[in-house]
C-alpha cells in the first residue's frame with residue numbers, strides 16, 4: 001500500500017534509541033525525510049547516520065524538548081536546512097536518568113514520590129508535547145496538511161501502579177490531542193495518539209528481564225506470536241496515521257498493545 005508520504009518531512013522527538021529510533025527508520029523507508037531529535041546529540045547523530053547510510057534522508061537535531069527556546073531554535077534550524085515539518089511525532093516521554101540523580105525518574109509507589117520526580121516526569125510529557133506542537137502548527141496550518149502523533153501509554157488509558165504521575169501526564173496528552181484536533185481539523189491537520197503497552201526497548205530491558213516468563217500472560221497475543229511488543233509495532237501504527245490513508249482520522253487513541261488493555 002502506498003502511504004502517500006514520500007517527500008514529506010518528519011520531526012521525531014526522543015528518537016536516539018528505542019521506539020523513536022524505529023519510527024525514524026520506518027518513516028525513512030517510506031521516503032519521508034526525517035529529523036531525529038534527542039537530548040543526547042550522539043544518539044541523534046547515530047540514528048541519522050544509520051538512515052543516511054541506508055540511502056534515506058535524515059539529520060540529527062539535539063534539543064531538550066522541555067525547553068521552548070531550544071525547541072523553537074531547533075525547528076528554525078531544521079526549516080533552513082531541511083524545509084518544513086509536515087509530521088511531528090511527540091515520542092520523548094521517559095526522562096533520561098543520570099548517575100547523579102538522587103531519585104528515579106519514574107517508578108516506585110506514589111506514597112514514596114515527591115515534587116522533584118513529578119516535575120521531571122510531567123514536565124517532559126506535557127511541556128515536551130506543548131513546546132514541539134506549538135513550534136510546528138503554524139506552518140502545517142498554512143500548508144493545509146499536517147500530522148501530529150503523540151506517543152502516550154496504556155498507563156494513561158487504564159492506570160498503572162508505580163507509574164501514577166506518568167499515568168496522569170499521559171492521560172493529559174489524550175485531552176490535549178482531542179482539543180487540538182478540533183482546533184486544527186479545518187486546516188487539514190490531524191492529531192492522534194498511539195498508545196503502547198510494555199515494548200522491548202533499552203528503557204524496559206532490565207525490568208522485563210526481572211519479570212521473566214510471567215509477563216507474557218498479560219498479553220493475549222503474546223503466546224500465539226511468542227513475543228512481546230517491539231518498536232516496529234508502534235512505528236507501523238505511526239506510519240499509517242502519518243499517511244494520506246488516515247486523512248479522515250483525528251482526535252483518536254490507538255492502543256498497540258497485544259491486547260493488554262481494551263478500553264472502549
Ligand SMILES: NC(=O)c1ccc[n+]([C@@H]2O[C@H](COP(=O)([O-])OP(=O)(O)OC[C@H]3O[C@@H](n4cnc5c(N)ncnc54)[C@H](O)[C@@H]3O)[C@@H](O)[C@H]2O)c1
Nearest residue numbers: 014016018019038039064065091093153197198199201203
Ligand atoms: N517502552 C515501553 O514499554 C513503552 C510503553 C508505553 C509507552 N512508551 C512511550 O514510548 C516513548 C518512547 O519510549 P522508549 O521506551 O523508546 O524510551 P527510551 O528511554 O528508550 O528512549 C527515549 C529517548 O528520549 C530521549 N529523551 C529523554 N528526555 C528527552 C528530552 N527532554 N528531550 C529530547 N529527548 C529526550 C532519551 O535520551 C532517549 O534516547 C515514550 O513516550 C514512552 O513513554 C514506552
